[in-house]
Amino acid sequence: MYTFDDIQSVITSEVEREIKNLSETEPGNLYQPIGYALSMGGKRLRPAMVLLAYNMFRDNLTDALPVAMAVEVFHNFTLLHDDIMDKAEMRRNNPSVYKKYNENIAILSGDAMSIMAYEYLLKSNSARLPEIIRLFSQTALEVCEGQQYDMDFESSLEVSIADYLNMIRLKTAVLLAASLKLGALAADASEKVACQLYDFGLNLGIAFQLQDDLLDVFADQSKFGKRIGGDIVANKKTFLLLKALEISDIQSKAVILNWVQKEEFNPEEKVREISGVYNQLNIKRITEGQIDFYFQAAVDILDEVELPEEKKTEMKKLARLILSRDH
Amino acid sequence: MYTFDDIQSVITSEVEREIKNLSETEPGNLYQPIGYALSMGGKRLRPAMVLLAYNMFRDNLTDALPVAMAVEVFHNFTLLHDDIMDKAEMRRNNPSVYKKYNENIAILSGDAMSIMAYEYLLKSNSARLPEIIRLFSQTALEVCEGQQYDMDFESSLEVSIADYLNMIRLKTAVLLAASLKLGALAADASEKVACQLYDFGLNLGIAFQLQDDLLDVFADQSKFGKRIGGDIVANKKTFLLLKALEISDIQSKAVILNWVQKEEFNPEEKVREISGVYNQLNIKRITEGQIDFYFQAAVDILDEVELPEEKKTEMKKLARLILSRDH
Numbered sequence: 074m075y076t077f078d079d080i081q082s083v084i085t086s087e088v089e090r091e092i093k094n095l096s097e098t099e100p101g102n103l104y105q106p107i108g109y110a111l112s113m114g115g116k117r118l119r120p121a122m123v124l125l126a127y128n129m130f131r132d133n134l135t136d137a138l139p140v141a142m143a144v145e146v147f148h149n150f151t152l153l154h155d156d157i158m159d160k161a162e163m164r165r166n167n168p169s170v171y172k173k174y175n176e177n178i179a180i181l182s183g184d185a186m187s188i189m190a191y192e193y194l195l196k197s198n199s200a201r202l203p204e205i206i207r208l209f210s211q212t213a214l215e216v217c218e219g220q221q222y223d224m225d226f227e228s229s230l231e232v233s234i235a236d237y238l239n240m241i242r243l244k245t246a247v248l249l250a251a252s253l254k255l256g257a258l259a260a261d262a263s264e265k266v267a268c269q270l271y272d273f274g275l276n277l278g279i280a281f282q283l284q285d286d287l288l289d290v291f292a293d294q295s296k297f298g299k300r301i302g303g304d305i306v307a308n309k310k311t312f313l314l315l316k317a318l319e320i321s322d323i324q325s326k327a328v329i330l331n332w333v334q335k336e337e338f339n340p341e342e343k344v345r346e347i348s349g350v351y352n353q354l355n356i357k358r359i360t361e362g363q364i365d366f367y368f369q370a371a372v373d374i375l376d377e378v379e380l381p382e383e384k385k386t387e388m389k390k391l392a393r394l395i396l397s398r399d400h
Numbered sequence: 401m402y403t404f405d406d407i408q409s410v411i412t413s414e415v416e417r418e419i420k421n422l423s424e425t426e427p428g429n430l431y432q433p434i435g436y437a438l439s440m441g442g443k444r445l446r447p448a449m450v451l452l453a454y455n456m457f458r459d460n461l462t463d464a465l466p467v468a469m470a471v472e473v474f475h476n477f478t479l480l481h482d483d484i485m486d487k488a489e490m491r492r493n494n495p496s497v498y499k500k501y502n503e504n505i506a507i508l509s510g511d512a513m514s515i516m517a518y519e520y521l522l523k524s525n526s527a528r529l530p531e532i533i534r535l536f537s538q539t540a541l542e543v544c545e546g547q548q549y550d551m552d553f554e555s556s557l558e559v560s561i562a563d564y565l566n567m568i569r570l571k572t573a574v575l576l577a578a579s580l581k582l583g584a585l586a587a588d589a590s591e592k593v594a595c596q597l598y599d600f601g602l603n604l605g606i607a608f609q610l611q612d613d614l615l616d617v618f619a620d621q622s623k624f625g626k627r628i629g630g631d632i633v634a635n636k637k638t639f640l641l642l643k644a645l646e647i648s649d650i651q652s653k654a655v656i657l658n659w660v661q662k663e664e665f666n667p668e669e670k671v672r673e674i675s676g677v678y679n680q681l682n683i684k685r686i687t688e689g690q691i692d693f694y695f696q697a698a699v700d701i702l703d704e705v706e707l708p709e710e711k712k713t714e715m716k717k718l719a720r721l722i723l724s725r726d727h
Contacts, residue, residue, distance in 0.1 A: 103548040154511060158504040177485040177551060180507060184481060185544040187514055191537045195530065202530060203522065210518045217512040221430040224504060 075134065077387055077394065080124045084117045087138055088145065106174050106182040107189070110149045113165050118395065119252045120145040125391060126256025126270055129384045136198060137259045140205060143193035144252050147209075150186035151216055153179060158224065187213070199259045208258065212251035219244025226310040230333070234315050238279065245285075246278025269378050273388075276371035281395050283364045286311040290348055291357055302344030308333050312363065313356050314347075320359075325350050368396060402461065404714055404721065407451045411444045414465055415472065433501050433509040434516070437476045440492050445722065446579045447472040452718060453583025453597050456711045463525060464586045467532060470520035471579050474536075477513035478543055480506060485551065514540070526586045535585065539578040546571025553637040557660070561642050565606065572612075573605025596705050600715075603698035608722050610691045613638040617675055618684055629671030635660050639690065640683050641674075647686075652677050695723060 075083075088111055095108035120141035127137035155161070156169035157179050163169060171179035190213075194206055222240040226232045253274040257267035288297065289304040290313060304311050317329060328350055332343050351357065371392060375385055402410075415438055422435035447468035454464035482488070483496035484506050490496060498506035517540075521533055549567040553559045580601040584594035615624065616631040617640060631638050645653060655677055659670050678684065698719060702712055 100545055100548045100552060102552055103545055154507055158507060178548075180481055180485060181544055181548055181551075184510070184514060185541060187511060188537055188540045188544065191518060191533065192541065195534050195537060206518070206533065207522050210515055210522060213515045214512060214519065217508055217515065218427055218430055221427045221505075221508055224508075225427060225429055 074384070074387060075124070075128050077121060077125065077391055080121050080128070080134070080387075081117055083124065083134055083138070084120045084141060084145070085114075087142060088112075088114070088117070091142065102174070102178055103182055103185055106153075106170050106178055107186055109173065110153050110170050110182070110186070111146070113149075113167055115165060117145060119148050119248060122249060122252035122274065122391065123256040123259070125387055126253040127260045128256075129380060129388065130257065130260035130262050137256055139193045139196035140199075140255050140259050143190045143209065144248070144255065146186050146193060147190040147213060148248060150183050150190065151220070153183040153186065155220060157183075158220075197259060199261070201258050201261060205255055205258050208251055208254060212247050215243045215247045219247075223309075227308060229310070230330075232310045232315060234312070234319065237310060237312060237315050241279060241282040242275065245282040246275045249278035249281065250274030266378055266380070269374055273371050273374040273378075273392075276367045276374065277392055277395060280364045280367035280371065283312050283360060283367065284396055286313055287357065287360045287364070289313075290344075290351060302340070302348070305344045305347050306340045312360055313351055316359055317347075317351055317354050317356055320354055321350065325353065364396065368392070401711070401714060402451070402455050404448060404452065404718055407448050407455070407461070408444060410451065410461055410465070411447045411468060411472070412441075414469060415439075415441070415444070418469065429501070429505055430509055430512055433480075433497050433505055434513055436500065437480050437497050437509070437513070438473070440476075440494055442492060444472060446475050446575060449576060449579035449601065449718065450583040450586070452714055453580040454587045455583075456707060456715065457584065457587035457589050464583055466520045466523035467526075467582050467586050470517045470536065471575070471582065473513050473520060474517040474540060475575060477510050477517065478547070480510045480513065482547065484510075485547075524586060526588070528585050528588060532582055532585050535578055535581060539574050542570045542574045546574075550636075554635060556637070557657075559637045559642060561639070561646065564637060564639060564642050568606060568609040569602065572609040573602045576605035576608065577601030593705055593707070596701055600698050600701040600705075600719075603694045603701065604719055604722060607691045607694035607698065610639050610687060610694065611723055613640055614684065614687045614691070616640075617671075617678060629667070629675070632671050632674050633667045639687055640678055643686055644674075644678055644681050644683055647681055648677065652680065691723065695719070 092108040092111055095104045095111075098104040123141040123144055124134050124137055127140075128134060131137075152164065153170050156164055157171045157176055161169055162172045167173075169179075170182065174182075190209070191206070194202070194209060197205065199205060219240055219242070222236070223244055226236070226240065250271045251274070253270040254267045257270050262270075286304065289299075289311065290302060292301060294301050303309075305314075314329070318326060321329065329347060332338065332347055335343070372389070375388060375392070378385065419435040419438055422431045422438075425431040450468040450471055451461050451464055454467075455461060458464075479491065480497045483491055484498045484503060488496055489499045494500075496506075497509065501509075517536070518533070521529070521536055524532065526532060546567055546569070549563070550571055553563070553567065577598045578601070580597040581594045584597050589597075613631065616626075616636075616638065617629060619628060621628050630636075632641075641656070644656060648656065656674060659665065659674055662670070699716070702715060702719075705712065
């Protein structure tokens with residue numbers, strides 16, 4: 074069994090090889106931005122999940138690398154296009170692709186990345202390739218649906234918590250879930266265990282997004298890559314906001330709605346005031362309760378998987394790592 | 401054998417069925433723009449080419465419909481994103497998708513279409529599905545490369561006719577070529593004949609794009625959907641412009657370059673003056689000669705295909721139709 078660290082270094086070297094290839098491919102204005110997008114990195118969580126799942130059944134990681142790379146390229150494609158749509162000028166402390174190049178180049182490079190993801194899948198020798206491509210496509214389309222719901226919700230006040238959970242399932246969780254299932258399919262695991270890993274990933278993904286919502290408001294600014302309260306400023310319909318609207322009395326609700334509807338405001342004041350309401354309503358504790366709920370659901374599913382315990386060790390570590398629980 | 405008209409009505413009804421499905425799928429802001437993009441139609445040339453090629457070997461068109469639809473959805477995706485990049489507000493006398501909805505919706509709907517194209521392919525029962533997906537992906541990536549070269553060339557004066565031919569091969573011809581080869585693969589035709597059809601389509605596609613360049617300047621305005629001279633106004637590096645620069649004396653070249661470099665100008669005057677130079681240099685006749693060259697190359701390849709003559713009749717009609725030679 075490989076550790077998560079081993080797996081990350083396998084992925085890093087594969088991504089670096091790809092970036093080097095891209096730097097030598099013409100037209101440069103199409104392929105260099107793709108290399109740049111891939112170089113911005115992060116934890117490479119999704120491809121690591123493909124390989125971790127694969128490694129529960131098989132030893133030779135090389136066979137699953139194309140699938141892992143497909144997921145990483147696809148994920149970075151969605152970030153690239155999301156940054157255009159959200160007008161996000163920075164990504165992990167670097168200018169986002171559309172800022173560094175221009176919007177047209179960013180649109181087209183993203184389009185090419187989405188196709189390259191399939192080209193990666195096609196390099197897999199798996200006998201279950203059609204199934205792999207089918208799951209990948211279905212997931213990719215769901216991610217688009219999630220992004221559309223997210224955009225729709227920005228300008229709506231009629232969003233329920235059920236709507237929100239469906240949105241984050243699509244936008245975030247299905248890709249984590251599919252990464253695990255794709256790894257299992259590439260390893261020719263049984264349908265049962267592949268589905269269990271999917272469900273494990275789905276619950277973990279929802280917990281992960283709830284955690285992300287929470288950190289936006291309650292992170293330690295010195296350790297947080299972005300500005301605290303970005304979601305509040307942008308009127309993102311996060312779990313925190315929706316839960317606050319649900320449980321607040323008429324007075325607190327008025328405070329929130331007043332800030333949400335203001336066109337001109339001081340962002341720091343808005344963040345301070347709405348965080349104040351969150352504190353009064355104990356939103357942090359409530360959200361943590363939800364995160365625990367989904368995390369536990371994930372762990373329970375993993376426990377049911379009929380594999381020796383040592384095969385699950387790294388996956389459990391990953392789950393804790395994703396929720397920043399042991400580092 | 402089906403006629404081209406038969407095949408077009410098969411495609412039209414399939415596209416309409418898809419548009420109806422899309423109108424009922426959530427989120428509406430993702431799927432309705434896709435239905436709108438597909439409804440703008442046109443001649444549905446590419447899916448017709450898939451089915452025509454298929455029909456050279458097999459009778460039951462239904463089996464090739466998913467592949468034909470994949471090509472149509474992909475082609476309309478490229479138009480949708482190209483319109484954003486080119487700031488083209490109209491498409492076939494309708495507002496383009498980004499104008500009718502907004503740019504973010506257009507980006508995301510396009511992304512979803514590109515994935516839906518693969519979902520269509522995956523509906524095919526062909527035993528050669530991996531080969532089909534591989535050719536489709538490679539072609540899709542080449543189309544992106546062609547679009548990038550086209551954008552690069554707009555701001556460059558160092559474009560050779562060889563560069564131009566490579567650009568239109570990628571941007572236009574490979575998709576026509578691949579449509580035919582995909583039809584042949586779906587019909588489980590031999591590799592030899594599938595490649596011959598590809599080469600036939602490639603030459604036809606280059607002739608088609610040259611013809612498109614020619615029509616931009618020399619079409620009959622009353623029959624032409626767009627404004628005459630659009631390429632001239634936008635400094636598109638068309639065959640006409642590049643050939644004119646190649647063969648003009650120093651004086652005519654100065655006239656062209658002067659217009660190309662002007663930032664502010666009267667568009668009609670620019671079109672009139674540059675067309676004037678084209679007339680002096682006999683550019684229409686020269687371009688027609690090139691079109692004939694590629695058309696003849698296409699026909700010669702089709703003649704070599706070892707199939708009874710009657711199997712090629714509709715394909716030959718299509719070739720003439722594409723170049724508007726008999727209607």
